[in-house]
Amino acid sequence: xxxxSMRFAYQGEPGAFSEAAAGRLNPSAExxxxxxxxxxxxxxxxxxxxxxxxxxxxxxxxxxxRNYDLLSEHELPIVGEVELKVEHNLIALPGVxxxxxRRVYSHPQALAQCEVFLRSxxxxxxxxxxxTAGSARMIRDGDLRDTAAIASRRAGEIFGxxxxxxxxxxxxxxxxxxxxxxxxxxxxxxxxxxxxxxAMPNKPGALFKALSVFALRDIDLAxxxxxxxxxxxxxxVFYLDLNASRTDPACAxxxxxxxxxxxxxxxxxxxxxxxxxx
Amino acid sequence: xxxxSMRFAYQGEPGAFSEAAAGRLNPSAExxxxxxxxxxxxxxxxxxxxxxxxxxxxxxxxxxxRNYDLLSEHELPIVGEVELKVEHNLIALPGVxxxxxRRVYSHPQALAQCEVFLRSxxxxxxxxxxxTAGSARMIRDGDLRDTAAIASRRAGEIFGxxxxxxxxxxxxxxxxxxxxxxxxxxxxxxxxxxxxxxAMPNKPGALFKALSVFALRDIDLAxxxxxxxxxxxxxxVFYLDLNASRTDPACAxxxxxxxxxxxxxxxxxxxxxxxxxx
Numbered sequence: 001x002x003x004x005s006m007r008f009a010y011q012g013e014p015g016a017f018s019e020a021a022a023g024r025l026n027p028s029a030e031x032x033x034x035x036x037x038x039x040x041x042x043x044x045x046x047x048x049x050x051x052x053x054x055x056x057x058x059x060x061x062x063x064x065x066r067n068y069d070l071l072s073e074h075e076l077p078i079v080g081e082v083e084l085k086v087e088h089n090l091i092a093l094p095g096v097x098x099x100x101x102r103r104v105y106s107h108p109q110a111l112a113q114c115e116v117f118l119r120s121x122x123x124x125x126x127x128x129x130x131x132t133a134g135s136a137r138m139i140r141d142g143d144l145r146d147t148a149a150i151a152s153r154r155a156g157e158i159f160g161x162x163x164x165x166x167x168x169x170x171x172x173x174x175x176x177x178x179x180x181x182x183x184x185x186x187x188x189x190x191x192x193x194x195x196x197x198x199a200m201p202n203k204p205g206a207l208f209k210a211l212s213v214f215a216l217r218d219i220d221l222a223x224x225x226x227x228x229x230x231x232x233x234x235x236x237v238f239y240l241d242l243n244a245s246r247t248d249p250a251c252a253x254x255x256x257x258x259x260x261x262x263x264x265x266x267x268x269x270x271x272x273x274x275x276x277x278x
Numbered sequence: 279x280x281x282x283s284m285r286f287a288y289q290g291e292p293g294a295f296s297e298a299a300a301g302r303l304n305p306s307a308e309x310x311x312x313x314x315x316x317x318x319x320x321x322x323x324x325x326x327x328x329x330x331x332x333x334x335x336x337x338x339x340x341x342x343x344r345n346y347d348l349l350s351e352h353e354l355p356i357v358g359e360v361e362l363k364v365e366h367n368l369i370a371l372p373g374v375x376x377x378x379x380r381r382v383y384s385h386p387q388a389l390a391q392c393e394v395f396l397r398s399x400x401x402x403x404x405x406x407x408x409x410t411a412g413s414a415r416m417i418r419d420g421d422l423r424d425t426a427a428i429a430s431r432r433a434g435e436i437f438g439x440x441x442x443x444x445x446x447x448x449x450x451x452x453x454x455x456x457x458x459x460x461x462x463x464x465x466x467x468x469x470x471x472x473x474x475x476x477a478m479p480n481k482p483g484a485l486f487k488a489l490s491v492f493a494l495r496d497i498d499l500a501x502x503x504x505x506x507x508x509x510x511x512x513x514x515v516f517y518l519d520l521n522a523s524r525t526d527p528a529c530a531x532x533x534x535x536x537x538x539x540x541x542x543x544x545x546x547x548x549x550x551x552x553x554x555x556x
Contacts, residue, residue: 059511062343108386108406128386128406175511207502208486208493215486222512224485226502233337233453234500 007032008180009040009049012107015133015155021084021178022053024274025188035130037066041074044181051079052181058086059175061112063225067179068239071197071268072227078195078269080180080188087174088114090165091136091156092148098164103127105135106150114150117168136161180271189272191245193222196255199229199237199263207238213257214242217250239268246270285310286458287318287327290385293411293433299362299456300331302552303466313408315344319352322459329357330459336364337453339390341503345457346517349475349546350505356473356547358458358466365452366392368443369414369434370426376442381405383413384428392428395446414439458549467550469523471500474533477507477515477541485516491535492520495528517546524548 006029010018013033022031032049034040040052054067071078088110092101101124104111108128111118118126129135135149136159148164149155156163179195180188200206214221222241229235244251246267259265284307288296291311300309310327312318318330332345349356366388370379379402382389386406389396396404407413413427414437426442427433434441457473458466478484492499500519507513522529524545537543 057506059506060508062506065340171509173509173511177512204496204498205493207499208489211486211489215483218482220482221485223514224502224504228335228337228340230338231449231451233451234455236501 006030006051007049009034009043009052011035011037011040011054012131013133013137013155015136015152015158016131017084017086017152017176018053018055018178019133020152020154021055021082021176022051024082024084025053025080025180037070041070041076041181044076044183045074047183050182052076053082053178054181055109055176056179057177057223058109058113059173059177060169060171061109064109065227068225068227071181071239072237076181076183077185078179078271079182079185080271080274081193082178082180082274084176084178085174086113086169086176087152087167088132088150088169089153089156089163090117090148090168091151091161092164093139093143093145094160094162096145096148096162096164100146101148101164102146103144104148104150105129105138107132107135110150113174114168114170116170117165133158185269187269187271191247191270191272192243193273194242194244194246194251194270195268196240196242196258196265197237197268198240198258198265199235200261201263202235209261210238210258213254217254219244219251219254284308284329285327287312287321287330289313289315289318289332290409291411291415291433293414293430293436294409295362295364295430295454296331296333296456297411298430298432299333299360299454300329302360302362303331303358303458315348319348319354319459322354322461323352325461328460330354331360331456332459333387333454334457335455335501336387336391337451337455338447338449339387342387343505346503346505349459349517350515352459354459354461355463356457356549357460357463358549358552359471360456360458360552362454362456363452364391364447364454365430365445366410366428366447367431367434367441368395368426368446369429369439370442371417371421371423372438372440374423374426374440374442378424379426379442380424381422382426382428383407383416385410385413388428391452392446392448394448395443411436463547465547465549469525469548469550470521471551472520472522472524472529472548473546474518474520474536474543475515475546476518476536476543477513478539479541480513487539488516488536491532495532497522497529497532
């Protein structure tokens with residue numbers, strides 16, 4: 001169901017991992033760089049892009065909570081998912097050596113994924129930026145000879161930076177999972193996964209009761225994430241990923257069952273996975 | 279059970295919210311500033327401090343995942359908990375106006391809690407630093423007249439900065455929950471809460487089964503947090519807070535029951551709460 005006329009909005013600059021994720025979905029699609037995750041949602045809502053590609057979880061750093069919050073604030077359904085193996089490199093202007101580096105730029109998630117390496121650097125400031133590839137661009141634009149970025153090999157190529165140190169990520173199995181949002185809820189392929197958002201009354205056993213509707217029907221949970229209900233300390237909304245499509249009758253019945261006692265339930269989408277990391 | 283000879287290690291500089299949390303626990307205790315959360319764990323492990331005070335969750339920003347990971351890596355028990363109402367201010371050198379500000383420094387969690395305000399600023403770089411109060415110190419030390427910090431009123435007083443804008447946090451009910459770690463597992467007061475860490479075999483219904491041991495005994499869950507099992511994509515460990523002490527027989531039996539089928543269970547501590555935010 002991948003169409004030729006797709007246009008993928010993503011957060012970051014050319015060379016960002018999100019752009020690579022869009023390329024895995026459809027190598028011939030146009031891509032549209034956005035400054036912030038909010039801008040990806042806005043691009044899809046306004047039809048400036050047909051789809052948005054957003055990182056939702058990394059196997060080392062955990063959930064990208066901001067995107068969970070934005071899914072809740074917007075009404076755009078999830079229509080697909082793709083995984084990407086992440087390889088980080090320390091890159092700098094040609095001729096710069098590790099001894100010249102006084103500052104390392106990257107996205108907070110990338111910094112978190114290279115913690116062991118970064119801790120080994122002495123007298124170096126670690127600066128959080130909005131993007132991995134954007135950090136590479138800042139170094140090129142500012143001709144910053146005392147600064148390095150943590151980014152993909154491709155970001156280095158795009159912005160003319162050299163690799164100072166390859167594969168600086170702490171864990172070899174570093175995979176990021178991206179979701180695809182669209183205005184049209186039609187999944188990109190035959191759906192085998194469903195994401196929902198729900199809240200329960202704050203009572204003993206409430207979450208147990210919620211999970212029972214899936215356990216009693218042998219529906220496997222892929223992920224459970226709790227996020228604060230803003231303005232109400234220590235109350236939560238839950239994001240749940242199920243390994244089933246909502247078109248599957250057991251899953252549909254489980255969601256109806258949950259709605260009987262949840263404060264609210266919203267299905268964020270049933271969608272297909274591209275599950276083989278490149 | 280609060281002793282006079284307490285020495286609280288905390289992350290940040292004098293004026294940090296963690297220091298204020300230590301002050302709420304025992305106003306006459308010594309405090310010991312540390313650069314990173316890891317250093318707080320190290321100070322307690324080496325007996326350089328009797329206790330460590332660590333933010334674990336904010337009612338707006340959510341969990342402080344790094345401290346969940348550090349609790350898992352270390353063997354230091356949780357012996358107490360305290361809540362603190364958080365009020366953020368934009369502070370700068372005396373005479374600096376909002377129009378002069380080109381850069382805002384603060385801790386990533388504080389930046390996340392002031393998102394609406396920060397988005398209203400134009401042509402201003404948002405820079406993540408290691409500490410709210412430390413950002414105030416950097417401005418004073420560097421005489422940075424184009425930079426403001428988001429920090430507590432007290433941090434402004436300590437480092438001689440003026441308030442440019444009061445209460446810039448997005449949500450009025452902004453509360454941070456801190457845990458207290460120590461080498462001695464004796465709780466700071468009569469325990470009414472227990473934190474555990476566990477993992478389950480990756481099978482359908484596994485989490486439901488884990489929660490059943492508490493639901494069947496009417497033990498209330500306060501918080502459930504999943505964190506990636508590093509090196510194994512899409513497998514998780516769970517951090518669970520129970521509103522019960524492990525000395526309560528029903529809670530003790532529930533933990534034994536969980537151990538029957540969990541991959542592992544570790545009790546991080548049973549402890550007392552100081553639950554009234556100041």
